[in-house]
Structures are given as structure tokens and as C-alpha cells.
Amino acid sequence: MDKFSSIRAFTKVVQHGNFSKAAKELHLSRSAISKYVIDLEQHLGVQLMSRTTRSARPTESGQAYYERCQSILTDLANADHLVGQLQKxxxxxxxxxxxxxxxxxxxxxxxxxxxxxxxxxxxxxxxxxxxxxxxxxxxxxxxxxxxxxxxxxxxxxxxxxxxxxxxxxxxxxxxxxxxxxxxxxxxxxxxxxxxxxxxxxxxxxxxxxxxxxxxxxxxxxxxxxxxxxxxxxxxxxxxxxxxxxxxxxxxxxxxxxxxxxxxxxxxxxxxxxxxxxxxxxxxxxxxxxxxxxxxxxxxxxxxxxxxxx
The missing domain is CATH 3.40.190.290 (D-Maltodextrin-Binding Protein; domain 2)
Known part of the structure; x- marks a missing residue:
């Protein structure tokens, strides 16, 4: 499992409340985004999203996981920016x-x-x-x-x-x-x-x-x-x-x-x-x-x- 890609896909679904919009932002298919999230849920052994035909909302566990993942992704983006500045x-x-x-x-x-x-x-x-x-x-x-x-x-x-x-x-x-x-x-x-x-x-x-x-x-x-x-x-x-x-x-x-x-x-x-x-x-x-x-x-x-x- 590509954990980083799965986490990124999951956070985008939470932010948009929709698999299709998340897929559009990441330039992936809806089925690819869905597979990333399913793989993450299977890896963790817990349901992260409550799905309907038109929307997706995080479960209580999913919300807690999202907040931690968002913090990690922000730190990673800051690290990327810092390294970029050091090279400039x-x-x-x-x-x-x-x-x-x-x-x-x-x-x-x-x-x-x-x-x-x-x-x-x-x-x-x-x-x-x-x-x-x-x-x-x-x-x-x-x-x-x-x-x-x-x-x-x-x-x-x-x-x-x-x-x-x-x-x-x-x-x-x-x-x-x-x-x-x-x-x-x-x-x-x-x-x-x-x-x-x-x-x-x-x-x-x-x-x-x-x-x-x-x-x-x-x-x-x-x-x-x-x-x-x-x-x-x-x-x-x-x-x-x-x-x-x-x-x-x-x-x-x-x-x-x-x-x-x-x-x-x-x-x-x-x-x-x-x-x-x-x-x-x-x-x-x-x-x-x-x-x-x-x-x-x-x-x-x-x-x-x-x-x-």
C-alpha cells in the first residue's frame, strides 16, 4: 500500500466531502481515490468514511485521523518549502x-x-x-x-x-x-x-x-x-x-x-x-x-x- 498517497486521498475526500471532487483536484479517477481510502481503512482496521451516493463524511475515528494526517501533511509541506529555500x-x-x-x-x-x-x-x-x-x-x-x-x-x-x-x-x-x-x-x-x-x-x-x-x-x-x-x-x-x-x-x-x-x-x-x-x-x-x-x-x-x- 502506498500509505502517503492513501493519506493524501483521504484528506482531500474529507475536505471536499466528495470522492469526485477529490479525484478532480488530484488528477485521478474516482475509482482510484476510492481504492486509496479503502486500502487505508483495511490497513487501519477501522471505517474512516461514511459514504452515500453523493457525499462522504468522516466517522468519529476518521475525523480524529484526519486532524492528525492534516498536521503531518502541513509539516511535510513546510519541510519541502524549507529545503526549497535552502537551495535558493x-x-x-x-x-x-x-x-x-x-x-x-x-x-x-x-x-x-x-x-x-x-x-x-x-x-x-x-x-x-x-x-x-x-x-x-x-x-x-x-x-x-x-x-x-x-x-x-x-x-x-x-x-x-x-x-x-x-x-x-x-x-x-x-x-x-x-x-x-x-x-x-x-x-x-x-x-x-x-x-x-x-x-x-x-x-x-x-x-x-x-x-x-x-x-x-x-x-x-x-x-x-x-x-x-x-x-x-x-x-x-x-x-x-x-x-x-x-x-x-x-x-x-x-x-x-x-x-x-x-x-x-x-x-x-x-x-x-x-x-x-x-x-x-x-x-x-x-x-x-x-x-x-x-x-x-x-x-x-x-x-x-x-x-x-
Whole structure:
């Protein structure tokens, strides 16, 4: 039995006092409306309507049942209206997970501007570098800056950012300056990512020649700020996103190396759970990020030329 359709048919018969008028409003046949009501009575084991050839009136049990059903249908209509309004204008709470390293970018400023554009939204921002289950954690959007991407989530690219080889000047003075990708094998390297899946560096030369270097890492981490700190402390050579090392490169605390060779960009992605109807609060937030960053974060200009150039 289709209980919802039976309840709807029953309430319309009570309201009109007539099966034919109820059928006309619901665009059904009179016999279909009659069957819905009969099925409901059989399911409940009680007579709900007193019928004549021209009219129908609820019994005492039918009237009590009608009042409760009408209340339920009203609540359901209100719920439908509320969901419709949420899809027209972003409301409620948006829970965002972002990597700690991403806080180096003006994330607070971006979120503040987003809040100004959508004042009916509340933002809960959680920062950590572990890949979480958004459903289990109740997260709407995850910002993710490493690959591979989890196949169970929908990924939308926000922006590409260049990566730069760099080291502390004193480390380079002590260990020498690599001029060719192969020279990296003689150095201590600080690897960004997972050593099981991201243990090679790819460099493309000025003529398009490709070099793959098995990273002789002494420190590996999925936290770019940890690697940046170790690089500043003269622990080795790192390949890091430009937005992480930008201030240090401009001030001379770190120096770029191998600038004739280019490492692949890394991308910032927005991840969310698969859904047939993407909530508007998620869609407008991702669109806002894309509009704010553009297609690519610029390479970091430096005040100091590359050592040895």
C-alpha cells in the first residue's frame, strides 16, 4: 500500500466531502481515490468514511485521523518549502576542512569575504593535514593539495600552484649547489607527501628533457610547514609549493635552486561527497574560491638571484 498517497486521498475526500471532487483536484479517477481510502481503512482496521451516493463524511475515528494526517501533511509541506529555500539561498552551517599549510594563504580573509557575501551562512573551519572521511566527520567541503585523490569523493580543481626547489644558503655553501637534477642524489632531501606513493621528483629541462629522481629523503612529511622549517634550519633541499616558501625566498632566508628545471605544479582541490543534488552552500563556496584564486597561483618573485646563477 502506498500509505502517503492513501493519506493524501483521504484528506482531500474529507475536505471536499466528495470522492469526485477529490479525484478532480488530484488528477485521478474516482475509482482510484476510492481504492486509496479503502486500502487505508483495511490497513487501519477501522471505517474512516461514511459514504452515500453523493457525499462522504468522516466517522468519529476518521475525523480524529484526519486532524492528525492534516498536521503531518502541513509539516511535510513546510519541510519541502524549507529545503526549497535552502537551495535558493545558502543558509545554515558550512563545515570546511583545510590543510594546515593552506592557512599561509589569506584563507581567513577569503572566508571573511565569503561570509560578507552570504550573511545567512555560518562557517566552521577545521585545519589539519590528514585525509578524513567527510561523511563520518560531518564535513561539507575538504580542501586538499596533494594527490592521489580519493576515488570515493568528487574533486573539483580550484587552482594550480608552482613548486620550487630551495635550500638555506648556509646548507648550499656547506654541501654545494646542484646544477643538474642528478646532483640531488648527493644531497639530503626533504620530501613532501607520502614516501610510499610520492618518492620521486620529476624535473623538466629547458629543452623538454625529463628527469626522474628517486628522492634520497632524510625527512618526509605531509605537512609543508614542517618541511619549510627543516629547510630553513639547513636540513636539506626541499621541493615545496611557492605559497609556502614565498616569504622566505623574498627575504633570502631560502634560495631557489635548479631554476632552469621545472617541477610539476600541484593543485588545490575541493572535495565533497557524491550527491544527486549538490547543496547550494557547497556550490557557491567552491565557485567563490575559484573566482578568488583564478586559474593559477603566480610563481613567487624573489629579491635574490639563484645562488651560482
Amino acid at each position: 539561498a545558502p543558509r545554515g552551517t558550512l563545515r570546511v576542512n583545510a590543510p594546515v599549510s593552506f592557512s599561509i594563504l589569506p584563507l581567513g580573509e577569503i572566508v571573511a569575504d565569503f561570509m560578507a557575501a552570504y550573511p545567512d551562512l555560518r562557517i566552521e573551519l577545521i585545519t589539519n593535514d590528514r585525509l578524513i572521511d567527510p561523511v563520518q566527520e560531518g564535513i561539507d567541503v575538504m580542501l586538499h593539495i596533494t594527490e592521489p585523490l580519493p576515488s570515493s569523493l568528487i574533486a573539483r580543481k580550484i587552482v594550480d600552484t608552482p613548486c620550487i626547489f630551495c635550500a638555506a644558503p648556509t646548507y648550499l655553501q656547506r654541501r654545494g649547489i646542484p646544477n643538474h637534477p642528478g646532483d640531488l642524489r648527493q644531497h639530503d632531501c626533504l620530501n613532501y607527501g607520502n614516501p610510499a606513493t610520492n618518492n620521486q621528483w620529476k624535473l623538466t629541462g629547458p629543452t623538454g628533457d625529463e628527469h626522474w629522481i628517486q628522492v634520497p629523503w632524510t625527512l618526509c612529511s605531509d605537512n609543508a610547514e614542517v618541511l619549510r622549517d627543516a629547510t630553513v634550519k639547513e636540513r636539506g633541499i626541499a621541493l615545496l609549493p611557492a605559497f609556502v616558501t614565498g616569504a622566505d625566498l623574498r627575504s633570502g632566508v631560502l634560495h631557489p635552486i635548479l631554476s632552469r628545471y621545472k617541477a610539476p605544479d600541484i593543485a588545490l582541490y575541493a572535495l565533497y561527497s557524491p550527491t544527486r543534488h549538490l547543496p547550494i552552500k557547497i556550490r557557491v563556496f567552491i565557485d567563490f574560491l575559484i573566482g578568488r584564486f583564478g586559474r593559477r597561483l603566480p610563481a613567487t618573485p624573489t629579491k635574490h638571484a639563484e645562488i651560482g646563477s
